Amino acid sequence: MLRPVRLLVSAAAAAAVVGLIAAPAGADGPGTSCPPGVLDCDVISGGGKPPAPGTGGGDDGGSGGGGGGGSAGSVTCTAAGKKVPCFREDLGWFNASDNCYWEVADPQPTAADKDYVTATTGAPDDWKPGDGRFYNVTCPDAPIAGGLMWRQTPPPGLGGGPDLAALAQEAVTKMRLLGADVGIAPKAGGKGGSVGLPVWVWNQEGARTTGPATASATALGVTVTATATVKNVAWDFGNGTTVSCPFPGKPYVSSYGAQVPDKGRGQCGFAGYHQSGNYTVNATTTWAVHWAGGGQQGDLTTTRASEVQIRIGEVQVVGQ
Structure with missing residues (x-):
């Protein structure tokens, strides 16, 4: 037409x-x-x-905690403070x-x-x-x-000017986000716990482990600023049990005794192993990133992984 x-x-x-x-x-x-x-x-x-923008993933190049991937999420354009379609x-x-x-x-x-x-x-x-x-x-x-x-060259929005999404990814890279700084009870690498006793896990707080972390990237006079916060940590205990916690979790203290972690109280973990042995506990952190600059804003996610080893022994009975 x-x-x-x-x-x-x-x-x-x-x-x-x-x-x-x-x-x-x-x-x-x-x-x-x-x-x-x-x-x-x-x-x-x-x-x-053109085809509708997708939600493609990709490694944002950040370091720490085993690396990770990302997804595009949503992107919007703004004019005079109001959202407008990026394409009509x-x-x-x-x-x-x-x-x-x-x-x-x-x-x-x-x-x-x-x-x-x-x-x-x-x-x-x-x-x-x-x-x-x-x-x-x-x-x-x-x-x-x-x-x-x-x-002479394409205008911004038509392949010209800085790639704002790429600048957002560059800002994320500058943050050097990490996977969870794992705290665990029973203690990792020690004598370990016992079959049937609860296991507690937590992500020790910090700008690079829980956020918020902020960084900016600039190209051709345009600056994009991104802020990252942890959305959740998915814990895999190596025995088929997985738990996802949208909060750092609370460190175990001796007064908890044999109490099973209660997510309703901001605690993270599970009721315990049924068999003795050595287990690898994997933690996958999902970071939520919001970025803005050059009249656009958007959201993306990226992940980081970390792990610890624990040993679970049989319950010792006095007199055996």
Whole structure:
């Protein structure tokens, strides 16, 4: 479907460039990079509606606790403090630097249109076909500001400018998030506990183990700031028992005796092993990260892993 572009031009100029003042929703693709704020996209040929942003995962490159993966979560764009669609099928991609939507014009100007485009679109006087690219620009809050525009490089939101999602990942890397700093009773690596006695676990608190941790990354004058907090720790006790705790847990103290950890009281663990032996206790920490910058914000997750070894013996009976 053809969509007219709003241009303030004379009748003569309009007649000379009738092929330039209308553009279909589809146009040539802007390049081979995902738009900022989109962690997972498919590069397409043609400027129609791209596939919906996915929730792709990936290692964010952070260190500590055995590494981990991540997922994109949600991404939003904002204009004047209000959320707006990052993509509109009828307008194209949102450019946070000017609060306008941009899409590649189709058809692109030809040599016969040089006088018009150099006079009205910002193209240089020595412009030649193939030099830069022309875009249909629509500014919902300032309609007169839109029109046919020329750029040597793609605008932010169309593969140009910094990749905000990549900056968010860079900020996460700077945090050097860790897996759980495992506290456990019976004590790891010691004489161990006994069959039938409860096992307590906790994540010792710190900026890199429980959060909140904050870091920023900057590129091309745009800064993205990310804040990470632990969403939960999934504990695998090596005997088929798993427990997920959305809190650090409370360290065991002798006054608890043989009390089984109670999640309702912020305690984490389980009732105990049924067989003696050596067990590996794995802790997988899920970090929730919120980032904002460049007129966009989003949420992602990343994980870190850690483990400890414990020994469980048989209950000793006096007189045996």
